[in-house]
Amino acid sequence: MLLFLGRRLIAMLLTMLSASVLVFVLLEVSPGSVATKVLGPYSSPEQRQLWLVQHGYSAPLATRYFAWLGKVVRGDFGYSTRFKTPVHAVLWPRLAHTALLGLTTFAVMVPLSLTLGVLAGMRAGSVYDRLISLISILTTSVPEFASAVMLSAIFVFSLAWLPGTSSMAEGFSWRELVLPTAVLVLYDFGYVTRMTRASMIAVMYTDYIRTAVLKGLPWHVVILKHALRNALITPFTVIMLQINWLLSGVIVVEFFFAYKGFGALLLEASLNQDVYLIEACTLVAVCVAVVTQTLADVGYTYLNPRLRFEA
Amino acid sequence: MRWRRPRTIHPAVPELQEQLRTGGMDRREFLRTVTLLGVTASAAYAMVGRLTGQPLVPRVQAAGKLGGNLRCSMRVQPMTDPATFDWGEKSNQARHILEYLTITGRDNITRPYLAEGWEASEDLRTWTLTLRRGVRWSNSDMFNADDVVYNITRWLDPRVGSSNLGLFDAMVTATETAQRGPDGQPILSKSMTAGAVEKLDDYTVRLHLNRPVLAIPENLYHYPCAIVHRRFDDMGADFSKHPVGTGAYTLKDFIVGEKCVLVKRPARDYWGPEAYLDAITYIDHGDDPSAHLAALASKQVDMVHEVGVESLPGVERLPHVVLQEVATAQTGVARMQVTQKPFDDVRVRQAVQLCMDQRRLLELAHRGKGEPAEHHHVAPSQPDYATLLPPKPDHARARQLLTQAGYPNGLTLTMALGAADAWHIAAMQAFKEMCAPAGITLNLNVMPGPSYWEVWDKVPFGFTSWTHRPLGVMTLELGYRSGVPWNETKHANPAFDRALDLAVATLDVNERRKHMAVVQKLLQDAAVIAQPFWRSIFSATTKQVQGYATHPSLYHHFNGVWLA
Numbered sequence: 061m062l063l064f065l066g067r068r069l070i071a072m073l074l075t076m077l078s079a080s081v082l083v084f085v086l087l088e089v090s091p092g093s094v095a096t097k098v099l100g101p102y103s104s105p106e107q108r109q110l111w112l113v114q115h116g117y118s119a120p121l122a123t124r125y126f127a128w129l130g131k132v133v134r135g136d137f138g139y140s141t142r143f144k145t146p147v148h149a150v151l152w153p154r155l156a157h158t159a160l161l162g163l164t165t166f167a168v169m170v171p172l173s174l175t176l177g178v179l180a181g182m183r184a185g186s187v188y189d190r191l192i193s194l195i196s197i198l199t200t201s202v203p204e205f206a207s208a209v210m211l212s213a214i215f216v217f218s219l220a221w222l223p224g225t226s227s228m229a230e231g232f233s234w235r236e237l238v239l240p241t242a243v244l245v246l247y248d249f250g251y252v253t254r255m256t257r258a259s260m261i262a263v264m265y266t267d268y269i270r271t272a273v274l275k276g277l278p279w280h281v282v283i284l285k286h287a288l289r290n291a292l293i294t295p296f297t298v299i300m301l302q303i304n305w306l307l308s309g310v311i312v313v314e315f316f317f318a319y320k321g322f323g324a325l326l327l328e329a330s331l332n333q334d335v336y337l338i339e340a341c342t343l344v345a346v347c348v349a350v351v352t353q354t355l356a357d358v359g360y361t362y363l364n365p366r367l368r369f370e371a
Numbered sequence: 372m373r374w375r376r377p378r379t380i381h382p383a384v385p386e387l388q389e390q391l392r393t394g395g396m397d398r399r400e401f402l403r404t405v406t407l408l409g410v411t412a413s414a415a416y417a418m419v420g421r422l423t424g425q426p427l428v429p430r431v432q433a434a435g436k437l438g439g440n441l442r443c444s445m446r447v448q449p450m451t452d453p454a455t456f457d458w459g460e461k462s463n464q465a466r467h468i469l470e471y472l473t474i475t476g477r478d479n480i481t482r483p484y485l486a487e488g489w490e491a492s493e494d495l496r497t498w499t500l501t502l503r504r505g506v507r508w509s510n511s512d513m514f515n516a517d518d519v520v521y522n523i524t525r526w527l528d529p530r531v532g533s534s535n536l537g538l539f540d541a542m543v544t545a546t547e548t549a550q551r552g553p554d555g556q557p558i559l560s561k562s563m564t565a566g567a568v569e570k571l572d573d574y575t576v577r578l579h580l581n582r583p584v585l586a587i588p589e590n591l592y593h594y595p596c597a598i599v600h601r602r603f604d605d606m607g608a609d610f611s612k613h614p615v616g617t618g619a620y621t622l623k624d625f626i627v628g629e630k631c632v633l634v635k636r637p638a639r640d641y642w643g644p645e646a647y648l649d650a651i652t653y654i655d656h657g658d659d660p661s662a663h664l665a666a667l668a669s670k671q672v673d674m675v676h677e678v679g680v681e682s683l684p685g686v687e688r689l690p691h692v693v694l695q696e697v698a699t700a701q702t703g704v705a706r707m708q709v710t711q712k713p714f715d716d717v718r719v720r721q722a723v724q725l726c727m728d729q730r731r732l733l734e735l736a737h738r739g740k741g742e743p744a745e746h747h748h749v750a751p752s753q754p755d756y757a758t759l760l761p762p763k764p765d766h767a768r769a770r771q772l773l774t775q776a777g778y779p780n781g782l783t784l785t786m787a788l789g790a791a792d793a794w795h796i797a798a799m800q801a802f803k804e805m806c807a808p809a810g811i812t813l814n815l816n817v818m819p820g821p822s823y824w825e826v827w828d829k830v831p832f833g834f835t836s837w838t839h840r841p842l843g844v845m846t847l848e849l850g851y852r853s854g855v856p857w858n859e860t861k862h863a864n865p866a867f868d869r870a871l872d873l874a875v876a877t878l879d880v881n882e883r884r885k886h887m888a889v890v891q892k893l894l895q896d897a898a899v900i901a902q903p904f905w906r907s908i909f910s911a912t913t914k915q916v917q918g919y920a921t922h923p924s925l926y927h928h929f930n931g932v933w934l935a
Contacts, residue, residue, distance in 0.1 A: 144451060144609075144611065217665075223666075224665025224668050225665050225666040229630050229671075315658075316662060317665075318655070318657050324657065331821050
């Protein structure tokens with residue numbers, strides 16, 4: 061078990077390291093353009109040259125990379141030109157906002173899609189199954205920007221039940237969280253439901269379930285005690301991957317509802333060529349991806365009795 | 372000994388009064404010109420009443436209600452150095468903290484602000500500003516002539532990089548630098564003429580110009596001309612960190628991209644009439660117009676800074692909202708850089724101009740809200756506009772010009788433009804179709820708004836938006852005079868510069884229009900821009916917001932605004 065975790069950890073670090081090399085090379089290979097981005101288009105060539113020398117850009121790429129990596133490891137991501145503040149001062153609060161949005165989304169989406177998926181998969185082809193599958197496919201096929209417009213047309217403009225934007229300008233508000241969460245749940249729950257359903261159906265056809273039914277166990281005992289644990293292995297992995305998806309999937313939602321989260325930050329950083337902020341955002345995204353992937357693997361091995369922690 | 376301000380009236384004023392009486396000048400133009408020459412706005416309005424026999428009743432304003440927080444949806448931008456502001460939004464964030472020497476209202480009339488009054492010499496080359504007394508900075512220093520001298524000197528220092536360097540070109544001298552350009556000529560660096568700004572006493576400042584300029588008071592209300600404290604650089608040269616100002620509000624909370632919160636200073640600390648609102652909050656809802664609309668619909672904000680023409684139908688449907696329209700000199704220009712191929716050939720540029728059908732573009736891209744333009748960047752709503760023959764599209768002539776220029780089979784052009792404004796793309800897509808019959812294949816290189824501003828003065832062909840300015844000459848000074856920083860077309864024509872000098876130095880309206888006719892014609896013939904139209908702009912407030920009227924530059928003046 062420990063050996064397994066250790067190996068995974070090393071693999072994780074290596075992935076992140078190579079990602080950091082890529083990010084650094086892509087964004088900083090041409091120092092001149094970095095200086096232009098940091099100092100703005102109105103800066104003079106002398107100013108840029110001066111800035112480059114002051115910030116150690118005369119050193120070779122490898123030296124600069126390790127200096128940069130050293131700072132990043134200590135949590136110093138540099139200075140954001142767009143927000144006129146150190147990158148960490150804007151990055152962590154935004155990440156926390158998105159984490160909150162993600163958490164509420166998962167709190168609704170996971171129970172909902174698991175329940176629906178199990179219900180549908182219990183008896184493939186039943187009326188329940190048809191109905192749930194239909195709804196899942198419909199909602200998943202509506203893109204977020206469309207459902208955001210529809211939901212706000214109904215709940216903001218027609219019924220006036222909910223606030224139209226979620227910038228939390230006057231402090232935290234649960235009401236402002238409703239629409240962004242709804243859009244994300246609507247888009248995502250169908251997929252997880254379908255995956256759960258498929259997994260459930262596969263389990264329901266196995267011999268041991270047939271045996272359980274044939275030996276006269278009550279239906280709910282068969283489902284809860286025998287089918288569920290095995291049926292949940294696939295959805296668990298899928299759900300872990302949704303965390304990763306969410307980090308970029310929120311961009312549309314955050315833009316539409318003016319929610320001040322990580323997605324909006326990434327968008328703003330890219331549109332404004334804010335080099336250090338883009339680097340930091342990318343590294344955070346990679347980190348989240350690698351960590352959730354590892355958790356998914358560990359969880360999968362743990363849940364699936366056929367796999368053991370072997371190297 | 373204190374220098375005494377003479378109580379004389381500018382010698383041109385009686386002549387202007389005569390012009391007004393005989394109908395040689397209309398009321399608006401009269402008001403604008405005499406107030407520029409130092410007559411107070413109320414005296415000018417009184418003169419109009421006497422001369423034309425039509426009393427102008429000053430707008431009676433019901434007393435407003437104190438208190439409240441006005442929430443406005445607007446981008447919240449960094450505001451480090453007011454002298455280098457390049458977005459109206461930045462100046463709006465700072466506008467209730469910092470003040471200007473003069474203020475131009477939505478009627479294009481410039482009134483005293485931190486300057487109590489001003490006088491111009493007869494030749495319009497010496498301007499004397501009398502400053503207001505008893506104005507206290509928020510750090511409790513008193514405002515005085517040192518602040519003004521410091522600010523003007525700073526604007527005209529090339530190291531600061533302020534666009535004011537072009538605006539106050541008459542106070543600037545070009546000197547050779549040690550560096551040489553690609554042509555082997557030394558690169559010129561423009562900086563303030565020695566002694567161009569002079570402190571006469573603690574409350575009097577005099578400007579000495581190289582050549583006559585009429586629009587000094589109007590220039591002083593250009594948005595990067597906010598007056599900062601005389602120790603701005605010592606305080607770290609970052610306004611958002613040390614927001615010391617003379618205005619009625621101070622900065623309470625500021626996060627770029629999120630919000631900017633202003634709170635009222637104690638009324639006894641502010642020199643002017645007490646402002647009504649306790650607080651002003653700018654909330655950043657990003658670039659998505661539907662977010663602005665949604666915030667207004669659900670009453671999360673009381674006001675939307677600017678409503679795009681594409682959102683009008685949505686706003687019109689909201690029962691609790693008032694939509695305001697104002698005709699402006701805001702525009703966009705398809706500008707061609709004369710130093711780059713193929714635009715170094717005037718025939719190519721003229722061919723591009725000849726493809727444009729302004730009226731159709733206005734209908735197609737801006738719901739017909741505005742006025743067609745005439746390729747010379749002076750708007751009919753500006754007082755110095757001279758009427759020329761409106762240009763007409765002529766594809767046959769365009770083809771002929773292209774053939775002469777060596778493109779008998781037509782040519783392919785690529786235009787860069789930003790995606791931030793939907794109407795830019797709509798107008799240029801329609802223009803693309805208009806270019807095709809003349810054999811011009813126009814490719815549009817659409818990029819995010821901020822990316823365009825990285826290259827706006829570098830690309831050979833681009834579509835640049837220009838904001839409203841009260842006088843046509845102001846834009847021409849900023850954008851088309853040889854060698855000024857914002858000259859994106861690299862248009863350089865000594866004849867044009869001289870004609871512009873003449874126009875800005877002429878008081879007589881009819882005479883000035885004659886000069887403007889020359890200036891406009893020269894620019895039109897140089898064909899450095901193809902200009903589709905002048906657009907109306909819109910903002911929206913809830914019915915609760917009282918005392919607010921949209922300014923053609925979208926400048927916010929909230930001291931007299933209250934919430935019912």
